[in-house]
Amino acid sequence: MLAEHTASITASLPLKSGPLHIVDLGCGTGAGTFALLARFPEAEVAAVDSSADHLRRLREKAEASGVDDRVRTVQADLDAAWPDLGTPELVWASASMHHMADPARTLRKVHELLAPGGLFAVVEPVGFPRFLPEGGPEERPGLEERIHAASDQHHAEHVPHCGADWGPGLTDAGFTVEETRTITVHLDGSRHEAIGRYALRGLQRMRGTVAQALPAEDLTALDRLLAADGPHSILRRADLAVRTERTVWAARRA
Structure with missing residues (x-):
């Protein structure tokens, strides 16, 4: 859904030349990987993730797209020992830094990894996307806002780096932050x-973290939205949108 916006981020990175070696940290199933491959057609990407399933799906998509010779999948827990990732000119981390147990260590490791003059691009969501019209749904007004409030409380306790300002940490790790900007996304x-x-x-993913915090009436309304075949299913609504923000930090190793 956010492919167009991801492509616009890769296109606007303050690079001095096209990188030939790129590392995608916490690549998931490859949204960033494929955007980077498209933006830099001469580059190879090392796609790193802890999930073997994510990497398998990424590899399948790479083979189907005919770019598998430009992708190296690396299964690794970045909170433990780091694998050999070469000396990339660009490291990309989208929606992955806030999952690190020790982000300061990760920033230092990226600084050591990068080639001199290389760029580290950190992309982080500003909260989870919103989908329903303001005040919706009609039978339980304000449900989505209450879901997000419960989710924010959960993440403040269990994922404390979610929503962090990465600028000071990048500076402390030895980077020069060249650009910080927030992109507003609204898809009709x-x-x-x-x-x-x-x-x-x-x-569905949010339900798992907010179920215990919501009143019974909210949970019932949420389950009606999540019942794919039900009359109140979110799949039947014609008034949805994707509303979110993403912040980008572009930091250079001297």
């Missing part, structure tokens, strides 16, 4: 048929 559901599925999966 009437123009993107996949938004319903994206909203369904996003709210």
